[in-house]
Amino acid sequence: MAEQTRARASVEAVFREEYGRLLATLVRRFGDLDLAEEVASDALEVALVRWPVDGVPTKPGAWLVTTARRRAVDRLRRDQTYAARLAVLQVEADRADPAPPADADGGLPDERLQLFFTCAHPALPEEDRGALTLRCLAGLTTPEVARAYLVPAATMAQRIVRAKKKIRLARIPFRVPGADELPGRLPGVLRVLYSIFTEGYVASAGPDLQRPDVAEEAIRLTRILHRLLPEEGEVTGLLALMLLIHARREARTGSGGELVLLADQDRGRWDRAMIDEGAGLVVTALTGRPAGQYGVQAAIAALHDEAPDVPGTDWPQIVALYDVLRTLAPSPIVELNRAVAVAMQDGPEAGLELLDTLAGDAQLRGHHPYPAARAELLARLGRNTEAAVAYRDALELAGTDPERDHLRVRLREVERGD
Template sequence: MGEGSGGTGGQGPESSALASVASVFREEHGRLLASLVRRYGDLDLAEEVTSEAVEAALVHWPVDGVPARPGAWLLTTARRKAVDRLRRDRAYAARLAVLQVEAERAVPAAPADADGGLPDERLQLFFTCAHPALGAEDRSALTLRCLAGLTTPEVARAFLVPTATMAQRIVRAKRKIREARIPFRVPGADELPDRLPGVLQVLYSIFTEGYAASSGPQLQRSGPAEEAVRLARILRALLPTERETAGLLALMLLVHARRDARTGPDGGIVLLDDQDRDRWDRTMIEEGTRLVVTALEGGPPGPYGVQAAIAALHDEADSVATTDWPQIVALYDVLRALAPSPVVALNRAVAVAMRDGPETGLALLDGLADEPRLRAYHPYAIARADLLARLGRRAESEAAYRKALGLAGSDPERAYVLAKLRESESRAGPASGP
C-alpha cells in the first residue's frame, strides 16, 4: 500500500471505511488537489487522478483498514495514477512539460514563504484561479468546486443559482484555462491586490458552507469553517495593509465565536434569541472586534469590514432585545451601497422589522418577492413566515413555512421549519386571513 498505510485497529465494518473515505476526501480534497496541480500543472489531470485515488480507497480501506495517514495515502496513490497515465500517453506528458516551461518563462515562481511568498499551496491556487482572464463568477465557482472541495450543488447554493447553471459555469472556466493556456502559477506581488476580492469571496463562501451546511445531518461543519479561518489568517499575514483581509477575518471570528451555542444537544438549531451567550467564545470576539477597528480605519469601509461591524454589534449585546438595531440598519444601508445584493436586502429587511416592527419589515420582504435569486432561498421563506406569524396571519405563515420546508437543505434546518409548522398548526382557533 501507499505511504502511511497500516490499519488503525484491524478490519472494521465496510460502512465505517466508506464513511472514512468520505470524511478524508472532504477534509483533504483541497490540499490534495492543490499539490497535484502544482506538481503537474493540469487541473483536469489532477481531478481525474484524485477521483481514481478515492476509488482505490473505496476498494482497499474496507479490506485493509483505514491508513494511519489517510491523506498521505491518497496523495501517494494519486501520484502513482498520474505517473501511470503520463507513461501511457507520451503526447499528453509532452504537452504538460511544454505548459510548465511556458509558465516558468512567463513569470518566475514566487519565493518561499520565508521571503514573502504564499505559505500555503491552496492559497497559491486560490490566487491562480482568480486570473483576470476568467469572469468574476467563473473564477470563484471554479475555485470553490475544484480547490475548496465543495460539491457543485454547494457552489450553486453559494451563488443562489441552479445546479445545472453552476455546472456549466465550472466547465466554461476550465475550458477557458485550457484554451487560453493560462498557467497555474503564483502571481507576482503587484498582481495580488487585484486578485484579492475574488480570493476573499472564495474564503467567505467556504466559511459560509461550514457555518450553515447546504445539506447533510448537521447544521455546522467545523472543518470548512476552521479551514477558512486558518487561510484568512495566512492571507492577513501576507497582506497586512489590506484592510478587507482584516475585515474578512474579523467577520469570520465574530460569527464563528457563536458556534457552540448555535445547536442544542440533539443537533437542533438554537436561534440567536435563545442562545446561551456565556457559551460564546469571548477570546475570539475580542480578537474580531480589534480587527473591525483595523478594517474600518484609514479610508472608506469595505463590504467585509461593514459586515464584521454588524456581527460585532450582535456579539456585544446582552440579548436580541438590547441589540442596537438602529445602528445595524444604518450599517446595512452602507453595505447596500457598497455591495448591493438580494441577500443584503433580505437581512436589512429583518433588521428593520426588529427596529420598526414586523409590518414594516414584511413590506420590505414582499418587495423582494420577484427577485429570482431569492425564490429558492429558504431563509427568505422563513423570514416571511416568522413575520407573518408575529402579525397573527397564521394561514399565510404556514404556507411560507411549507415553502421553506421544501427548500431547506440540511436536516436540522428542515427539522426547525417542521417544528415551527407543527407548532402553528397545533394552535387553537381558526386560521386568520390576510
C-alpha cells in the same frame, strides 16, 4: 456490511478534508487541472479499497498525494502526446514564475492559495471564478456550489467545465500573482473564501446544520492570506467576520443537533477569545481607510456578539450599517438581512413591508431564509394562515435536516394558532 459502511464514511471524510490540499499539490506538480482531478479521484478509489482493510494511514494526506502522483505518472507514460503537452506548459509556467514567493515566516504560502489566485484570473468570467474554486479547492459538490450561488446545478456544472477549459486553452499559470496583479484578483479570492466559510457555517444540505471543519479551513486559509497581505483592509475585515460568526458555533445547535436560533442561544457558550480577536480586527479594518463590505459586515457581527441579548442589541446601529453595506455591495441578501433588522427596530409590519418589495427577486425565490423570514413576521402579526403558507415554502427549499425540523415545528405552531 455496517463495518464497511463506517469504513467508507471514514475514508470519504478524510478525503474531503484533504481534497483541496491534494488537488493544489497535483496541479502545482503537473500544471493540469483535469489531470489532477482525475488522479485525485483514482486515489480515492484506491483508498476505498485499501483503507477498510489496512486501516487509515498515519498521514492520509501524504498517502493520497503519493498514490495520485503514481497514477498521474502512469497515465502520462501511456499517453506520450499528453505528457509532451504538459511538459511544454510546465516550462512556460516555470519561466513566468521560477520560484514561488515566500511568506512572512520564510516558508512557502499554502499551495491552495496559489490555486485560489489562478481561479480568480481576470481571463475567466467573474461568475466562473468562484464556482471553479469552490468545486476544486473546497471539495464542495456541484449542487452545493450551485446553492451557494443560488443557481440550478446544471447551470453551475456548465460554468465549471467552461472555466477549466478556459484555463487550459489560455495557458493560465498556477501561481500567486505579482503585487501589480493582486488588486484585480483579491476580491474574487475573498468571495470564494467567504463562500467556503458560509458552507461551513450553514451547510447547503445534509443531516447537520454546520460543518465546522469546512469553516475552520476557510479561517485557516484567510489567516494565511492576512499574514501575506496584512495591510489589506478587506482581508482583515473578512477574517474578523469569520471569527465573530464562528465564535457562536457551539451554541447554534442543541444536544441533538437541532437548530437553536440567536434569541435562544446560551451566550455563555460563545467563544469570548475569538470574539475579542474578531472585534480587534474590526477596528483595524475600519480605521484609516475607506470602509469595505467585509469590514462593515464584521462590525454588524460584532454588535450581535457584544449584545447581552436580542432585545438589548443595538438595532439602530445595525440598520445604519446595512445602509452602508447596501451601497458598498448591493444584493438581495443584504436587503433581506436589512429588512429583518428593520423588523427588530421598528416592528414586524415595517420589516414585512420591506420583504414584500423583494418578492419578485429570482435569487430569493430559491433561498429558504426569505420565506422563513416572511413566515416569522407574519406569525408575529397573528396572520397564521399566511405564515403557514410561507413556512411550507421555506420547508421545500431548506437544505439541512435541522433547518427542516425547525420549520416543521414552527409550521405546526402556527397551524395550531400558538
